[in-house]
Amino acid sequence: MNNLFLIIVSSIIFFLLFLNHSYAQVSNLEVDSTNVQTLKEVIISATRVERQLSSLPLPATIISKKAISRSNSNTLNQILQSQTGLTTVPDFGGGEGLQMQGLDSQYTLILLNGSPLIGRSAGTFNLKRINLGNIRQIEIVKGASSSLYGSEALAGIINIVTEKPTVGLSNYINYSLSTHNSNDFSYSMNNLLNNTGFDFFFNRNSSDGYDLNENDELMTVDPFVNYTINGSLTYDLKDKTKFSLSTRYYNNVQDNVASSSLKGLSEIDEWNTNFKINYSPNSKWDSFLELYLTNYLAKENLNNLDGSLYDESFYDHSLFKPELRNIYRISNNKIIVGGIGLSIEKLNRTYFEVKPIFKSPYIYIQYDYYPIEDLNLIIGSRFDSHNKYKSQFSPKLALRYKINEKISTKFSLGYGYKAPDFRQLYFDFTNSLVGYSVLGYNVAVESISLMQSQGKISNIIYSLDDLKGELKAENSISFNLGFNYILNSEISFDLNIFRNTIKDLIDTRVIANKTNGQNVFSYYNVNNVFTQGLEFNSKWNPSNSLTINSGFQLLYAKDSDAIKSFNNGEVYARKNPNSPAFQLKKKDYFGLYNRSRTMINININYDLFQKNIELNLKGKYRSKYGIIDSNYNNFLDSYDEFVNGYALIDFTLNKKINKKYNVGFGIDNVFDFKDYQNITNISGRIFYAKLNLNFNQ
Template identity: 55%
Template structure:
């Protein structure tokens, strides 16, 4: 059924393209006018750089694209970018997988400052509204050389917008299926001395259910609010001060079973201060102070109203940082930075209230030895109170052969520190009876459990937990080519490989007298992700833009490859068990071999209107081992490949009123195993500028 819908989607897209391209040809613009203004990106080098000249694999999503596709949440935007896919977690949130790397390895920033709140490794990207976003900057590959831990797979930086000159504002409201409402109001003022803005957003939904055979919802009803403000004061031409704040709050029904229900709540705030000062034409200084708190609570009640359980998660993060920029001439730029992270977490089922302190320093050299060559060298050193120090180098270059073709390459080291859960968890499941211990909790918890008569035998000696759990680390390689064969066509190819070592996994460390096990965390696996990304854009005239992207991905465990090659893995079917070959090993869970996207944007300036249609495709992937050999192989059960198609139409009335309508997932694709695709969503949207 879903395959037929996917075929209809492709047919619909071809018909639309044919009808658009069959219209009378528009007179081509002058070659200078047809070139878009150079897009500027900050995240990749922490300096303003033209996107087209960067030697790193980066992607910029502009405000114009976000407005035209009528997206409400960050996840919707990211899910349509090549090499990215949103992955749902067990709590209903969505993390982002980049180049086959899990969501816990991608650092998410707002205006250059990190978001926190990864209760199980995943940071829910749908906490972030896109209504006040200026642009989204995506840097792929290990970026710890500038950003430290969690940037092992890459960085996504959400840049919020600044107010335009004078007094201005905007009201935006979108209503759709499942009683989903997203409404935002922004006000701003800007002159030569002062700029200030405030933004308020409300987002709510009745949720949805993909399985009618039980009484539980796939996503429970929720409502959340976002409040943010930003103010900048220019003392003079050389000195300015920026202060910003953000507050997010959400409440959601929490239904765990037919008998247990309650409520979950999230409160998050971010505060950011930044002082810029230009000492002279060559030296500039920056000081930033950032603090954030993420607090989540949940409670479950019995049918009689009595309390069944309570849970809490209270994380705090503080960072001061100073940075110097030295530009001796137009061909060279140096950055020197130093700071300190201070982080605490108070959480249910923790053996302690941990505190991390990690001072760091970093530097970067950005040079243009010739007009055709750009070279970037950088490194960062992180000390830490709970794990070994980390040195993170990075190097990249871009060589422009001519106006049509350029080559770029980069190599970088990334790391992810063990999180609080992996170090201090002390949890016992009350109904089943198994126990999960953080690495640092083992030496005290196991003796206590032995005294209480809970341990049958020790599988892993306690002495193995006297050493620190090592950070996960990766070396990332990227090799890309930019090609502009003729005016209006752009092609980009990027080859990538990420070698990940000291991957943190769980293992059985003891057997309990109740027949269950004790689990803990340890460094064991070596895995890799590698593949190819291809992007292309075609602009035949000033009305039509057609773009597409494709990713080929191989994500595998090196140890698994060895045991398959040695013929040590078997599978079972109705005829009995049989030996598997090396070619039968599929790879890591929840990774698709093929992903693609296709987008068509069409402008109707005479009608003050625009329309677009967008499609994404994901090939089959496995979620678990279904034949009992502990590996994902060709004989396991897979989620079938699928495509999702969205359409949006917007029309402006006068100068300040825009009405939009559209449908996400036009053909209503659903699969009970894919909890973040809810079915067809029809919506209407109104924007008012003043």
């Protein structure tokens, strides 16, 4: 892979020299896109049609290209965790998943230009996979969005919008170097000439990893190198038809170390290809035909010291999704969006006896209109038919009412769901060391019968008839009520109250005992949980050169059945592990794991010397949260051990040297906060420097 890197870099440099000459004349046509953006922020994913963010009836935010470059973030996890109400949760191997409105990573759909990204590890989507180098904007929509996107859009969606070709050649090089020998190099090039446009992006991101606990033989995050290559081509045919083809390739190779004598590699290969035809015969109609194909392949191996293979596994997931979408503008204020599509998913992996295929045709429609002048109403619904689990109907209603020039209110109510994933249906795994087994719902009966005939089952706890029938999709009713108050041109406030009531959460239970004393686990619909709270944001621009944004989230995330158990006095705890147990009170129930009651963020931007120097100060606070049931009563209560609340402060300084060069310097986690036992994704203080070269000036 290093050779490939060298070849690519040298060809880029060669290409640059060549291009600088041939396109020299057009470069002065370059448009300053950042100014346009601040005037009118447009969001695409919230309604599947370009909409002005400020008038949208849904709780949504946009992170602009400007904000991304100011923050000096390289990957998606870094920028998202500085947003109000969002936090990232560490996963195996240094991955980070998103928590939105108190819901886990598996309930937020991640989209790339409107198409879903796949490749999750036990439900977690690792946000580090997404490099921000060629991202034009990030759209965050909170609240169930299954009425447009179907499965997984239960807590909300994140849409990553890549650069689109714009008139005038631009090509950039960005390089940053930071603590842990982390290197991020990207090159991007973009142009639109007459009716043909292209965008090319290359990134190499690597790190030596880090070790928070020197006492064990493992590193907290092992060294890795990854590459992202993204290319898109657009072609306009007589103003009415537009073609676009974009493809993205991602490769990550990381050391995989299980112990001092077991080492190997873990590798991810991901492809996304999207072909789109947009036909707009007149200003009222817009038709899109999209063909989306993506594949995610993860491989892992472990070798003994003598080089012989100890263990290997793979996970090969693909999705093919053709979709036809129509937008019909009845009038300026009445828009109908409708779509019909098919999603075909395949998975081939270790621990699966079958190679399952999900086929799911779907249809959706949405009507966005103004019944009266100051009231905007959006009604939408989607139907997903499925060959392996119950079909889903997902309606949604959203409205925004402008009370006066200063105050407006928003309300949305929607159904969201997450379909059972392949693992929950088809997993067929027996731990070779301890001897327990985990079976997917759809294969449980067959596998148990097989184990029984092999004499491995001593006792069946749930009769096999109970295991027949369909596993239900996890589903939720999501409610959001918001108020926006614009005090004056300098100060504005946003308040959003939310509640997600989730039913049929899938968990594991013991379905049989084995003769070796271990258990057989399988998945079932059990928990009813809710997350509720409020989010408050404020913006203050005291002067042209100073902006202060701050946000706050209050969250209660609880299991309804756990509340009942506490109310009924069925929960006990010990003060220390060997003292007699005592009964817990109602107020002792804390809630779900990994949820902080409060989160606060603050972001201060300050410009100096005619914006030649940009300063940025960011702070994030998370109140205490629990990650383990340290007193073993199966609930997180006030007698458990908690991860202490903490605050992180980041500082950034970017300086424009001249039109061609920008340099940046920063310190993340200024006060060197670490908690090696509980928080593996915070590596301590990080220094970095970056250089940005713009070849076209």
